[in-house]
Amino acid sequence: MPAIKFDPELCAGCETVDCLMKCQYIEFAGISDAKAEKSKINAGEESRVLYECLTCYACQEYCRFGNNPFYLLVELQEKKGILPAPKPIVEEQLRMMSPKGRITPQKVRSPVVDMCAFPMLTGCVRGKLFEGASVISGNDIFCNIMWLHFAKNSVIRDRIPKIMDNIISFYLKDSKIDEIVCFHDECYGAYTSTAEAFGIQVPFKPVHLFDYINRRLDEIREKIKPVNEKIAYQRPCSNRLSPETDKILDEIFTKIGADRVPRKYDRENALCCGGVPRAQQRDELADQLVEKNIRDMVSTGAKYCVFNCPFCMATLGQEVAEHGLMPVLVSDLVLIALGE
Amino acid sequence: MNDFIRQLADITGPEFVSSESEERYIYSMDQGTMSPAEPDAVVMPGNTEEVRRIMLCANVHKVPVVPMGGGLVLSGLTRALRGGIILDMKRMNHILQVNPKSRYAVVEGGTSEGMLQAYLKKHHPELKHSMPDAPPVATLAGNMCIHGSGHLSVLGGFHSDMLTGMEVVLPTGDIVRTGSCSVSADWFARAPLPDLSGLFLGWSGTTGVVTRLGIRLFPSYAHNDMLIFVCEDADLMPDIISRLTGTQVAEDMTPWMAPKPDWARGFLHINISYGAHSKKELTFKRNLIQASVKKYTDQKIAGFLPLPPPEKSRFLKIPSPDLVKFADIRKGGGFEYVGAIMAIEHFAKAYSAGLEIARTYNVSYSMGARIIGAGHAMMFFYAYAFNRADQEDVKRAQHALEATNAAALEIGGIPWKAELPAQKQIIGKMDLNTFNLMNKIRSMLDPNQIMNPGNWEK
Numbered sequence: 141m142p143a144i145k146f147d148p149e150l151c152a153g154c155e156t157v158d159c160l161m162k163c164q165y166i167e168f169a170g171i172s173d174a175k176a177e178k179s180k181i182n183a184g185e186e187s188r189v190l191y192e193c194l195t196c197y198a199c200q201e202y203c204r205f206g207n208n209p210f211y212l213l214v215e216l217q218e219k220k221g222i223l224p225a226p227k228p229i230v231e232e233q234l235r236m237m238s239p240k241g242r243i244t245p246q247k248v249r250s251p252v253v254d255m256c257a258f259p260m261l262t263g264c265v266r267g268k269l270f271e272g273a274s275v276i277s278g279n280d281i282f283c284n285i286m287w288l289h290f291a292k293n294s295v296i297r298d299r300i301p302k303i304m305d306n307i308i309s310f311y312l313k314d315s316k317i318d319e320i321v322c323f324h325d326e327c328y329g330a331y332t333s334t335a336e337a338f339g340i341q342v343p344f345k346p347v348h349l350f351d352y353i354n355r356r357l358d359e360i361r362e363k364i365k366p367v368n369e370k371i372a373y374q375r376p377c378s379n380r381l382s383p384e385t386d387k388i389l390d391e392i393f394t395k396i397g398a399d400r401v402p403r404k405y406d407r408e409n410a411l412c413c414g415g416v417p418r419a420q421q422r423d424e425l426a427d428q429l430v431e432k433n434i435r436d437m438v439s440t441g442a443k444y445c446v447f448n449c450p451f452c453m454a455t456l457g458q459e460v461a462e463h464g465l466m467p468v469l470v471s472d473l474v475l476i477a478l479g480e
Numbered sequence: 481m482n483d484f485i486r487q488l489a490d491i492t493g494p495e496f497v498s499s500e501s502e503e504r505y506i507y508s509m510d511q512g513t514m515s516p517a518e519p520d521a522v523v524m525p526g527n528t529e530e531v532r533r534i535m536l537c538a539n540v541h542k543v544p545v546v547p548m549g550g551g552l553v554l555s556g557l558t559r560a561l562r563g564g565i566i567l568d569m570k571r572m573n574h575i576l577q578v579n580p581k582s583r584y585a586v587v588e589g590g591t592s593e594g595m596l597q598a599y600l601k602k603h604h605p606e607l608k609h610s611m612p613d614a615p616p617v618a619t620l621a622g623n624m625c626i627h628g629s630g631h632l633s634v635l636g637g638f639h640s641d642m643l644t645g646m647e648v649v650l651p652t653g654d655i656v657r658t659g660s661c662s663v664s665a666d667w668f669a670r671a672p673l674p675d676l677s678g679l680f681l682g683w684s685g686t687t688g689v690v691t692r693l694g695i696r697l698f699p700s701y702a703h704n705d706m707l708i709f710v711c712e713d714a715d716l717m718p719d720i721i722s723r724l725t726g727t728q729v730a731e732d733m734t735p736w737m738a739p740k741p742d743w744a745r746g747f748l749h750i751n752i753s754y755g756a757h758s759k760k761e762l763t764f765k766r767n768l769i770q771a772s773v774k775k776y777t778d779q780k781i782a783g784f785l786p787l788p789p790p791e792k793s794r795f796l797k798i799p800s801p802d803l804v805k806f807a808d809i810r811k812g813g814g815f816e817y818v819g820a821i822m823a824i825e826h827f828a829k830a831y832s833a834g835l836e837i838a839r840t841y842n843v844s845y846s847m848g849a850r851i852i853g854a855g856h857a858m859m860f861f862y863a864y865a866f867n868r869a870d871q872e873d874v875k876r877a878q879h880a881l882e883a884t885n886a887a888a889l890e891i892g893g894i895p896w897k898a899e900l901p902a903q904k905q906i907i908g909k910m911d912l913n914t915f916n917l918m919n920k921i922r923s924m925l926d927p928n929q930i931m932n933p934g935n936w937e938k
């Protein structure tokens with residue numbers, strides 16, 4: 141089992157310890173305190189961070205050296221048996237999301253859109269934006285990256301190769317296609333950042349949804365009717381694994397006339413939607429996060445709250461709507477701009 | 481008999497009496513495993529006076545009378561075991577009064593759960609009653625008569641505890657009232673009088689026909705939420721239930737254990753519903769519930785499922801659609817659902833007995849419970865689906881049921897809405913003086929033994 145790619149020397153020479161100093165959920169007395177905790181983690185020792193971590197993925201982005209602090213932290217949580225959520229919650233979800241062996245061969249054509257374990261959202265793949273697209277989905281191709289929230293790197297290591305094999309053998313191989321469009325940040329993160337850090341070979345080319353939409357919008361430029369509205373963006377945790385794609389989202393918003401309002405809790409400072417802390421039985425913290433996040437959104441006068449993560453939308457959508465913002469997925473907002 | 485049926489037709493009008501074979505066939509059974517028993521006729525009275533005249537007539541002719549509401553009890557209690565007539569109460573479905581300040585309603589004896597629910601939603605949205613999960617055509621009287629339970633049972637106990645009084649037609653044709661309505665114009669409570677309502681509760685329609693009843697109503701909240709608590713150890717359940725109910729915040733608590741879907745097998749869940757007038761109050765109540773079991777969540781051995789709001793909507797439906805869905809799992813329309821009322825400390829034993837029985841008889845099962853009051857008791861249920869067209873399947877379910885009732889009694893519980901064999905099992909364990917008193921009361925109220933005969937007999 142290859143270890144997580146990580147260089148202790150980088151940490152030793154790191155003066156900012158951004159991974160922990162920028163953490164929004166754990167307090168540190170100062171850089172030396174953060175450094176001490178980070179050293180303990182690097183040495184495989186007990187650290188309060190292992191218990192207090194909200195598993196927001198953000199330190200993956202905060203580390204400018206790509207030194208995989210979050211993956212390493214999760215690895216140690218698992219090794220030490222520190223469960224962020226109660227055991228039955230983890231076990232039940234492990235079973236719920238396990239590959240079911242119900243996948244059947246399907247002829248596909250480009251673009252192949254991977255909807256992961258969200259078959260209920262396949263209706264989002266429609267119109268000019270996704271013209272001619274094939275959609276694949278189901279537990280047998282579930283990217284499994286959610287286990288980062290539950291100290292289960294082992295499950296990721298075990299299941300990712302199998303599901304990639306499913307994608308190749310049931311869909312791509314016979315159709316002679318080597319590329320999939322990842323509808324969710326989770327999948328893209330799994331096949332790029334996580335696979336790279338875990339030493340897993342990826343047998344196809346993952347394309348981020350934002351890359352796909354951005355290119356497609358250039359092809360159908362003449363169809364765009366700018367929405368000319370302010371939007372508040374809820375950046376999901378899994379986008380921390382591919383932060384470079386956030387700039388592409390800006391290009392998309394510019395093209396469709398959506399004004400991504402600057403707000404406190406966007407970009408690097410994005411807040412967790414509140415779903416994961418509830419699994420950790422920290423509902424009161426989740427309430428606080430939801431409250432300050434929505435207050436921040438409302439203060440901008442945005443009309444839409446835009447999500448790219450279906451789970452964030454399920455968690456926050458109702459609350460956002462009650463506060464007068466319309467919850468919508470990125471792809472649906474683009475469809476609105478295309479008049480569909 | 482023909483003469484008797486003609487007399488019935490004179491009372492209700494001919495359109496509400498039938499001795500046609502189709503009707504007799506349909507009324508001969510329910511969805512459960514008990515074998516059919518055909519009535520000679522079916523009659524649908526329209527008011528108390530018609531019920532009184534029917535009872536007088538039946539008493540003279542010594543014709544058995546089986547009162548029936550929705551006929552959904554599933555344990556065959558509305559079968560005409562000795563022939564006679566089925567007194568189908570569904571026409572007597574008027575909501576007579578709602579008292580919003582003292583929070584009670586007075587309804588006729590054939591009023592369905594669904595009707596009262598819809599009526600309150602429309603005319604008194606600030607009020608609700610405790611709905612069972614039975615199909616909404618089930619009647620309030622039928623449910624009271626079997627000590628049913630439902631969505632407000634943690635708050636208000638058994639549905640029979642929510643009864644404020646009754647009007648009953650006795651087998652002799654006398655019309656009696658129990659509770660405050662026997663003294664006052666108001667139907668507010670059974671206290672402080674000698675509690676005669678008990679003469680008609682739990683008797684499976686063997687003592688009289690309920691023509692009116694008063695039922696407690698409760699605040700209907702603008703904000704409603706639910707939590708699902710999960711653990712893996714049945715031995716912990718009594719303490720967990722006791723802690724959760726100790727907050728006095730939940731309206732309903734229903735543990736459930738099912739082998740399907742696969743992910744649920746082996747886990748013990750508790751659905752906990754609660755409501756509030758404001759979001760702030762709702763959050764406060766949630767925090768109380770969560771704090772009550774912190775001992776277990778801190779140890780990470782049990783916890784609340786993180787359900788986003790859209791996933792909760794299914795669990796907030798009243799009545800819950802889940803048991804009905806399970807009922808059709810084997811197709812063929814067979815479904816039996818036995819409950820046993822017992823103390824919560826027997827949870828683990830009841831659960832393992834159910835698993836053992838399902839294994840032995842190879843039946844599709846779903847197990848669960850409804851908690852009554854602040855952990856004062858529970859209705860632990862075992863539901864078995866079977867294909868009515870497959871006799872082997874029916875037999876298997878029947879054997880499983882018998883074994884379940886025996887196990888429930890052995891544990892210290894008492895089979896609920898007991899079907900005939902289970903009644904005999906209960907009587908076998910019952911204090912002899914108690915049973916003798918039951919018989920004395922019965923022969924006093926029903927000298928000709930016309931009320932649902934065959935039930936509660938040795």
Ligand SMILES: Cc1cc2nc3c(=O)[nH]c(=O)nc-3n(C[C@H](O)[C@H](O)[C@H](O)COP(=O)(O)OP(=O)(O)OC[C@H]3O[C@@H](n4cnc5c(N)ncnc54)[C@H](O)[C@@H]3O)c2cc1C
Binds near residue numbers: 622625626817
């Ligand atoms: C899917 C499903 C879910 C269920 N869930 C629940 C639940 O959550 N809680 C619960 O309590 N039950 C439940 N039940 C059981 C049952 O359906 C209900 O208790 C129902 O309310 C019984 O009412 P009924 O009108 O169908 O009674 P019936 O079956 O018609 O009668 C029940 C008994 O009462 C007597 N009776 C009926 N009406 C009168 C009357 N007017 N006067 C005198 N005696 C009368 C009958 O003779 C019989 O002995 C469920 C059943 C099903 C099929």
Ligand code: SF4
Binds near residue numbers: 160202207
């Ligand atoms: S993980 Fe990155 S940010 Fe954190 S101490 Fe190491 S090098 Fe610095």
Ligand code: SF4
Binds near residue numbers: 194197198200
């Ligand atoms: S994952 Fe988030 S909460 Fe955990 S240490 Fe990293 S930044 Fe902090």
